[in-house]
Amino acid sequence: MEGERSAPGCPICLDSLVGGDVTCPACRTCFHGPCVAKYAMSSAEQGALPLKCPELFCKSVWAEEVFVPLLGDQQPHFEKLLRLQQELSTRKTADAMSPRTQEALRPYGIRACPRCKAMIQKQADGLFTGCDKMTCRCGCMFCFQCGQEARGGVARCRCVGAHHAFIPQSVVLENYQGAWGAAPVDMDLTKRSRGRLSPVAVARLQREAKVLAKDPPPLVRVAHRSNQSWHFLLGPGPLDTPFAGGLYWGEMEMPKDYPYDPPLVRFRTPNGRFKVDTWLCRTQLDYHPEGWQPAWTISGLLLALLALLCSDSFTSGMCQPASEVEKRRLAAASHDWNREHREFRELFT
Known part of the structure; x- marks a missing residue:
């Protein structure tokens, strides 16, 4: 009937509700x-x-x-x-050791966390030669050599290399029991057990698929072989960026507890921005700085991913910055590169 509206939906499961709990x-x-x-x-x-x-x-x-x-x-x-x-x-910085004591401990490979002041020692086999990208239980990421705190998971000094990112706080917490029992689960989604989607996840994804088919967002195409395996195509890239005209194919794997956990995401098409054939997604969502919320949708996630693809910011999960010339070359070659793959042709042509 004209003018009839369906009941508003729960922002988490997208199912209709009246009043709500x-x-x-x-x-x-x-x-x-x-x-x-x-x-x-x-x-x-x-x-x-x-x-x-x-x-x-x-x-x-x-x-x-x-x-x-x-x-x-x-x-x-x-x-x-x-x-x-x-x-x-709630650790108190007042309990930290004096600067003189801290300096005396430096030859033994012991440093104070710049945020909570807890004393941290490297494992013996990497005491003086191992990686200097340290993560404290409080979540602070810092350089073990100079003590400078990282920003957004990216080192701000030249002491450490860029061959890998800082270890997530969740991995550090994984071996810490504390006074109250087990620590939070590992936040790295690639390490979580995978399995059949929950009924909530299936229902939510089916609703999202209907919305995407009826009202697809601009510059985003989606195809899926099953509820758990989705593919996306972003582009053409905006004309005022080095990604102009490029078409970027990628894949999403839905976790069994979606939407409470975010999808795993990886790019297939070389782009000069993100690593290809590498899962980008941790719960922190490196590709979206505000972090994941269950009210996010696949549509909103992909638009945010496209915006980050075309931005100048740098965070872990991205490859070393390519030149604008290289990004434009990859954008121009993206159409042919995609068409060379039968899976892409089956999904998007």
């Missing part, structure tokens, strides 16, 4: 209770507390009484993870 006190957006409970546990396991509203344009911090009653028998585990995060974030 949870309402954000700030933006008044409604959510399904089970979706919020899953979001809260996923955030706790990733060390991403306090919990923020998953609505993309809100980001207000939720008081625990908004969502904790929904956790049921998972509440004790949530509280353990919360206490662990608080333990790691």
